[in-house]
Amino acid sequence: MIEITAFWTAIYIAMLAAFTGYVVISRVPAILHTPLMSGSNFIHGIVLVGAMVALGLATTATEQVIGFIAVVLGAANVTGGYVVTERILQMFDRSGKKPGKGA
């Protein structure tokens, strides 16, 4: 069971993480909104590790079935999110290499 101190520690961490998320995004140009939305969509794919733990500690058949679904969905979030973001960003890369465009 989660201890009360651990709980408050987690709250502190969550607050700092919220600021981090805010600061990292706050000066983003509009053209990167799509890749960034896709990129953060990939990052919450970390749900996969939670799903793995949930299935790994499941004891009853019901828990196993639901845990299995969680891992399938989480894994799809991870790979799909990565590939979509990668494909979107790939285009930025190509145009960045265009000759005659001095940085």
Add this chain to the structure above:
Amino acid sequence: MVDLSFVIEPVYIVTIFFFIIGLQRMSHPLTARSGIVWAGAAMLIATLVTFFTPNLTNIALIAIAIVIGGGFGYIAAKRVGMTNMPQMVALYNGMGGGAAAAISAVVLLGPATAITGSLAVVGGLIGAVSFSGSLIAFLKLQGWMPSRPVTFAGQQIANMTVLVLAIVSGVFVILQPSWIPLSVSIYLPLFFILALGFGLLMTLPIGGADMPVVISMYNAFTGLAVALDGFSFATPNYAMIIAGVIVGAAGSLLTLRMANAMNRSLTNVLFGAFGATEEQAAQVSGSVKAIEADDVAVMLAYADRVIIVPGYGMAVAQAQQKVKELTDLLMSRGVQVKFAIHPVAGRMPGHMNVLLAEAGVAYDHLFDRDEVNPEFPSTDVVLVIGANDVVNPAAHRQGSPLFGMPILDVEQARNVIVLKRGQGKGFAGIENDLFYRDNTKMLYGDAQETVGKLVQALKKL
């Protein structure tokens, strides 16, 4: 097996560090590409060390599930066309939300305390709403269900009732009071059914034009649900908490930015049922005038300044390559060509930039609405390629459903050529006054074909 569980926490710390670096790099055009690689590497090591979790069983099942889910995600994402990327983001986001909801269910089936149980219920609610809501968004954008808002009488009361019932069931699941009707085990499935139902009902009245904002909001929701699930484990999973909260915060900010770009409040996006009602007695006068490609080519060839306004139609027709050809031809003749990019052109902010970048149009030819708007009066020809709502002057007219939306003032240009597939309305379902203006001519046809014709005609001149 050797107990390697001591590596989990250090690796999670590295993971979070890489995630933040990755996101930061993704926020700058020059480093964006490497950002996803950092984040991807982090995800990979985090997944691997999670296999070392103490007392982990069902390892074969976990591996099979990863192969199935991961395989599907990978193949589907590789196969879809660039135009369909927005709905793919919605789809994968929904899956993340579904995973979060399923984790909550497992936590609630096990021995949860009042605290962990409450966190799991809230996480489950948000995750389930994100799951069903994102799937509706996916279906609408994919065209597998009508993208127009679905409305009925008493809708908001019905939606709120479902939400309240879901919350009540959730409270019953945590507290399990003795006086409740029905057996306690009914309330957990009931809670999830109601939560899924609310996500569905909440998304139905939202029209396709607002979907980017909604997808971004559900993205933030999933992040939050993941963080809450991280809290609800017996030992808190800090990787999930931090990554989830970062996405929740960043996603919320991104959502507000997008709503701002359309000059709408989030409340209006969610409850406005935008585009559901036909505008009463359209006050448009004049007639729609068609023009041929050859005439347009001549106009363009002898213009000094041309501005191209791309929209979703260009994406659908995959016309960006031809547009790039056209741009090069015009520039070689000494015509100044600029691209005016409305923040919400296409189905997502930056959608047009991505497509044009793909075709090789240089960044310094793309201009934001604010930069380019003062230039329209001194522009000879504006070429509107498959854009509609973002150039609709109705936005300046009080009483129009579009009123207040910042638009590109293309009507101020000397000539406006609108490339359009047919006489249909824009995504918002509103008649476009621009098409009836005296300086506007319509060039009908598939955007790729039409621009191709323009290129051919220009080459002959």
